[in-house]
Amino acid sequence: MLRNREIRIFLLTMCAISTVAVVISALISPVATMLVFITSALLIGCSLIFTRWRYREIEKLSSYLRRISGGDYSLDVRDNYEGELSILKNDIYKVTIMLSEQSSILQQDKIQLTNAISDISHQLKTPLTSMMVMADLLNNSQLPVAKRTEFTHNIRIQLERIEWLVSSLLKLSKIDAGTAQFKKEPIMLEKLIQKALEPVLIPMDIKEQAISITGEATVSFLGDLNWTREALLNIFKNCVEHTGEGGVITVSFSENALYTEIIIADNGKGIRKEDLPYIFKRFYKGKNASEDSVGIGLAMAHSIITSQNGVIDVKSGKDQGTEFHIKFYKRVI
Known part of the structure; x- marks a missing residue:
């Protein structure tokens, strides 16, 4: 503690003031001298005890920080007292919680990678x-x-x-x-759906599948045409793959004050109930998936749609067909 230059200056200053006070009191009376001397000694002693206590608390915090830097986030130094040290302890605890959460996120990212x-x-x-x-x-x-x-x-x-x-x-x-650049441009739904359907028209023709599109020509939303086309294309591929020969795929779209909605449905073999919670998970292949399926198309569609302030839900059942409900909200929710 006494190696601290500020503490030494503080003690020398108090001793100097006490010495001057004792000298002045000596000119008054011996009793005053003794009283001033005892009072000065007590004040200096109390200051040393308080300073030593603060040093111990700071040493505890330093030890705590060293343990945090070593990856131990389980410590809790919070207290319910007033004072600058208590404020510092609470702030350090908040930083500890934040570091713990970041460490957990990084660990999850490593596992996902x-x-x-x-x-x-x-x-x-x-x-x-x-x-x-x-x-x-x-x-x-x-x-x-x-x-x-x-x-x-x-x-x-x-x-x-x-x-x-x-x-x-x-x-x-x-x-x-987060490096994909999504544009915010007006997209006409009719044009978007036609573009997304182009690559699957030949497979649909081979399987003699029919397509039905309903919706007003004025329906639109703000988004990225190419990325959204990629999302819808993957959904259409899924519908064509799981719909038998002579099947029907229907597309309807509409809008209101809150969102623009697209519904894509087929009358194929559907998705099993146990597979529904996982169909948007990357590399997940349901029991009805074909051997050539990779399990990445619907995951990509989900990522693209949700990145543009949208949501996608699915309703299906075995041999009951599948319905994809897509909503692009006009305001951030």
Whole structure:
């Protein structure tokens, strides 16, 4: 404590004042001298005791901070007394809670990253293994032309699948990192739906599926045309995949003072009740999913919609079809 320069100056100042007071009181009377001396000694002693107590409290706080820096967030130094040290303790506790929450979030992010890498490697392992096998077979000079053509076609399909998967993961990582730039432009729903349907028209034609679109031409919302088209396209792909031949996909849209709503429904085999809570989870594949399904399309649709002040819900049941309800709110909720 006495190594502190401020404490030494404080003590020297008090001693100097006490000395002057004792000298002056000596000119008055011996009794006054003794009274001033005792009073000065008590004041200096009380000051030293109080200063020592404060030093001990500061040492405790320093020890507490060292334990925090070591990752121990379980300590609680709060008290219910008034004073600057109590205020400091409470502020340190608040910072401790904040650091604890941030540490928990970082740990969850690490777990999610590890799981994502594991899922990605699993998704890439199957097509890569298949291509390696077919590439080895193509090295056989005696391989029939028909088989060579078949293997080459299959390799191209697997490469396209990998390209789509990598592209989708890059888009999702952009959204997760907050680096995706979503525009705020007026989008006409009729135009948006037509653009989103274009890539699935041929598969629908092959399966002889019908499409029904209802809604006023003036319905619109503020958002990003390309990103929202990507979201709806993934939903349409899901509907086409799970709807049988001759099935019907219906799209309706409307708006009111609060939100713009899009309802996409099919009369396919539906989604099992136990799968419904997880269909927007990345890499989740329901029991009715096809073998080629990756489980990333609906997760991307969910991320894109929610990033534009929207929500998406689904209603479905086994052999009862599926309805996707999308709402883009006109004000932040």
